[in-house]
Amino acid sequence: MSARFPLRTSARHGLRVVRRLLNGALGRANTGWRRSIRVRVATTTLVVSGLVVVLLGVFLMQQITNALLEAKERAALLQLDDGVGVAQGRLATGPTDQETTNAKLNDVVTTLARRSGPTGLYEVIIIDENDPGIGGFSSNGIKLDSVPARLTQQVKDSLASTPYRTYGRLSYDDGSSAAGLIVGTKVNGYQLYYLFPLTEERQSLIVVQRTLFGVGAALVLLLAAIASLVTRQVVIPVRLAAQSAERLAAGRLEERMKVRGEDDLARLATSFNDMAANLQEKIVQLEELSKVQRQFVSDVSHELRTPLTTIRIAADVLYEAREDFDPLTSRSAELLQSQLERFEGLLVDLLEISRYDAGAATLDADSIDVRELVLRAVGDTEDLAERKGSKIIQQLPGEATMAEVDRRRVERILRNLLVNAVEHGEGKDIVVSVGADRDAVAIAVRDHGCGLRPGEAHMVFDRFWRADPARARTTGGTGLGLSISKEDARLHGGWLQAWGEPDQGSQFRLSLPRVAGAELRGSPLPLVPPEVELRRAPYAELKLEADA
Amino acid sequence: MRRELAGLLAVTALLTGCASVPSGSQVVGGRVAGHQQPIDDPYVRVIPVGPDRGWDPGKIVTAFQAASGSFDGPNGEHKVAREYLACGGCWRPGVATVVYDRVTQSSVEVNGDHAVVTDEVYPLGRIGSDGQYLADSRNFKQTYELRQDPQKQWRITTLPQELLLSRNDVDRAFRTFDLYFFAPDPHAQILVPNPVYIPLVNRTWLAEQLVKQQIGGPTAWLRSASVRTGFPAGTQLRRLDITGGLATVDLSRQARSGDLRGMSIQLMWTLRQLREVSQLKLEIDGKPVQVPGVSGTVQSASTWSAYDPDGTGGVPEGYARTADGRLARLAGTPQVVLPKLHVSHPAISYDERQVAAVSGAGDKVTVTSLVDGATRAVLQANLKGGRFSTPSWDRRGNLWAVESNARGSRLWEIEAGTKKRAVDGWNLAPYPVKALRISRDGTRAAAIVQMGDVAEVQLGRVDRAPAGGGLQAEGFITISSDLRGALDLAWRDADHLAVVGLTLENPSPLLYDVPVSGAPLQPMAGPGSDMRSIAAYPGAPLLVGRHVSNPQSLDNVCWLSDKYGEWKCFDHTSDPAYPG
Structure with missing residues (x-):
C-alpha cells in the first residue's frame, strides 16, 4: 500500500503536468488563432486542403479499385471460358457410370487447377448434383461454401454457357480465408466455378493506398507551408504598417512606412x-x-x-x-x-x-500636515461665518495627517468649500472633519442649509452653475470656484464629491492620496454624513416589519 | 490564346504519357519470389454432401461410401460422412481402408424400421491403420445395418470399422510417403524406406502427420525386420513449422536421450519429400540443438546426402552375356571382361570384384572372382529338379540365390561369397519363385512368386536375428493386384521396382514401374516386344533383355539412352546385369 501511494501521487502529478501542458498548448493555439492571420490562414488551408485531398483520395482509390477489379473480371471470364472448353471436351466422351464420371470430373478439376499455375491464380470447384454422397470436386482445399448461394442459384437456373460472377469470401480447409472473385457457369449439366483469390489485388491496392496516404499528407502539409509562406509575405508588411500606426498613435508623427515595389x-x-x-x-x-x-x-x-x-x-x-x-x-x-x-x-x-x-496646470506637491491647511482655511473664513451667524466646528484627528499635496491648491479648495458652506449654511453650524487611513486623507465640509435637490450633486461642479439663479450673490463668488476645485482635486489624483438632500444640508468631501500620483481606491470618510445614514436605518427596519 | 492552348496540349500529353505502360525496356534478371504451392501438385478433393430426406437404405449406403472418400473436417474426421450414421462418434476408421476395384450392392433387405444392405466388394488391397499397403484381391461380402430414426430417415447403425474406397478415392485422398529407418546392421547406417499412406487432410496436417509417423516408428510389417530408429520411445512432436523452405521440428524432451544425428538424418530424408522443405532445424523442448557434425543449427538436404538409400557411388556400367556365353561390360560397345569365363544369368557384386552365375542347366551357382578368374564357391541345387534363378548380391557382399522346382523353393545365402547356407525361415518355400532380388539396404527382398497360375510380385523382409541367430526371409506381401504375371524384376531405387509384367488389360509383357508402397503402377515405354529380363541401378539407364525369335538379330540387350530418350540395343547379347 505504501508503495502505491508515491505511484499514485506521481501519476496524479504527471496528469497535472500533462493537463497544464495541454492547457498551455490550447491557450497558445487559441492566442495564435486570434492574433495571427498566418496561423489562421495556414490552419484553414490545412483543413480545407485536407478535406479536398481526402475526397480526392477516396475517389481515386475507388477508380483504381474499379479498374483493377474490372481487369480481373475480364481475365476471370476468359479463364472460365477456356476451362469450359477443356471440361466440355473431357466430359462429353466415354461411359457415363458414376465411377467414370467421378474420375472424369476429378481429371477436369486436376487439369484446370494445374493450369492455374504455381501462384495459385485460382481454385476450381465443379458441382455434380446427380451423385449421392458427393457434391462435386474442389482443388486445393477450397471449401464449397466459398461459392455463395446466390451465384449457385443463378448458375443452376441459367442456360448453358452463360457465365456469372460475384464477389465473396473464399474459405479453405485449413481455416484461412480471403476475399475473392467467383465466376461460374454450367457445363454439360455440371456447375463449374473458378475462384480467384484477390490477394494480389489487395496487395496492390494497399500499396496504392499507402502511396496516396503519403502523397496526400505531404501535399496537405506542403499546401499549409505554402500558405504560411505566402501569408508571411502579406502579413509582414501589414505588421510593419501596424507598428508604424502604433508609433504614430504614440505621437511619433514623423513615422513613415518603407515603400517597396508597386504592388x-x-x-x-x-x-x-x-x-x-x-x-x-x-x-x-x-x-x-x-x-x-x-x-x-x-x-x-x-x-x-x-x-x-x-x-x-x-x-x-x-x-x-x-x-x-x-x-x-x-x-x-x-x-x-x-x-x-x-x-x-x-x-x-x-x-x-x-x-x-x-x-x-502643474502639481507642486510637498509633504504637509493636512490639519494645518484646514486650520488656516477655517481661520480665513471665520469672519465671514460670524457675519452669517454660523459657527465652524472642527473635527480633527489628534496626530499629524501628512500627505503629499500642493499647499496652494488644497487651501484654495478648502476655502472654496467653506465659503460655499457659509453661503448656503443659513446661519447654521458648519462641520469640518478630517479623516485618514493608510493610503488616503479626506476632508469633509458639512452644512445644514437647504441642501441639494436630487441630481444637483453633480451639477454643482459645472461652471457658472447656480442652485437658485434668482438668489442674489452675497459673497460675490465667481461661479467658477467649485469647477476649479474639482480640477485641483483631479490634478492630485483625488476626488471631490458632493452630497445633499433638501432640508438636510449638504456635504462636500475631498479625498486625496497620501502619495502624489498614487491611485485612490477609497476614502477614509463617508460621503453621506453618518447621522443622516443612521436616521435612515430605523425607517428601513420599520418598513421591513410592516411588510412582514 | 494560342500559347494557352499549346500549354494545355503539353499538359495533356504529359498526363497521358504517365498513364501508359512501357512498350520497351532493357532486359532485367529476376528471381522467383518463393512458390506458394508446388507447381505440379494441385490436389483435388471430393466435396461430400450429407444425406437428403427420404433416401432409401441402398442409396444411403452408396452415398455414405462416396462421402467417406473425403477426409473433411479440421483433422480429417469425415465430418460429413458421419451424418449418415446413427451414432456419428462411434465410427473410428482412422486410415484403415479397403481399396476396392468395384462394389456391387447385392441385396437390400428392409424389415420394418431395420434394413440390411449387403455389398459384394472386389478389392485390390488394404491400407493398414499404420498406413502400410497390402495387396489383396479376394472378394468378400460386406453388410451394413440401418435403422430408421424418429424422423423416418434411414441411418447406418452397423458398418465396418474401416473405410471402403475406390482406387480413385484413395489416389485423391491419400499420398504415399516414405518413412526412413536404419537397416539393422549396426556398422553401416543405411536408410530403409518405409512407404506409408497418409491422408491429405491439408498441407500442414500432411507434414505434421508425416513427422508424427516418422517419430512413431516403422509400420508393423517393417518393424519385424528390426530396423533401427534414432527417436527414443515416448518422443512427441511439439511443433512443426514450415516457412520459406525451413522446417522447424520441435521434439519433446524425451528426444534428448536419442541419437541426434540419426534423428536428423531420418527427419531430413522424410521431410525432403515435401517440396516445400529444403532445410531442417531440430529443436528439443523449444530450444535449438546442435547436431554433431553440423555447423549451425540449420541442416540442409545436402548435409545428409551421404545417407542416400540409393547409394552415393558413381553410376556403374552394365553387364551382359554375349552370344558365346562370355560376360561383357557394356561400355559403348560390349567388352568381354574375362575371356575364359562363361556365364549365364550373371550377378555382379557391388564392388564389381565377383560375379555369380548360374550354370547352363540352371542347377548350379558359381561365384567367380573377376580379378583373377578363380572360382570362390559353388552352390548345387538341393531340390529335385531345382533350378536357380538369377542370384542377387546385397551391399555386404552376401549372395542370395533361390532354387525352385514346380512344387516349391529354397533360399540360399552365400555369406561374403564363400560361406553358403540355406535360409531356414523361408516363407515362400511352398511356391516356385521365378526371381528374387535383394534390396540394396539388404533388409527387403522382391520376388516373383508363382501362386497358382498367377505370378505375383511380392515384397518380403530379410530378418537377421541378432547375435548370429537364424536368418529369415518372411512377411512376403503382394504389392500390386494389377499385375497378373511377371517375368523379371529389378530394384530401380530404394522404393521402386522395374517389372517386366503382364496386367489384365495387357496380356503381353510390358515394362512397369511398380512402387513398393502399393501406389498404382505406371507403364513405361519399353524397347518393344519379347522382353525377358531387366536390370536397373539408381541413376543408370534401365537394361532390358529381349528374346527375339528372329535368328538374324537374335537376343539383344537394350538400354534407354538418356540423351535422346530412345532405346539402343546391342545385338547378340542377353542377361543384362548391374551390380547388385
Missing part, C-alpha cells in the same frame, strides 16, 4: 504615409492654433489687467469720495467698487481655468 502593399504604404503626413500637418496646425489661443488668453488677461488697474485706482478714488456725492452717485460708486472686485476675481478664476484647459 498593393506598396499602395497601402503610400496611402499610410499620405495619411500620416496629413495627420501630422493637421496636428501641427492645431497645436499652433492652441498655442496662439493660449497666447491670446494670456495676452487678453495681461491687456485687461493694465486698464483694470487704472479703472480700479479711479474707482477707489470715487469710492473714497462717495460721501461728498449725492446719494445716487454715492450708491453708484459703491456698486462700481463691488463689481470691480468681482470682475477681478472673475479674471483670476478665468485665467486659472484656462490654464487647466490648456493642460498647463
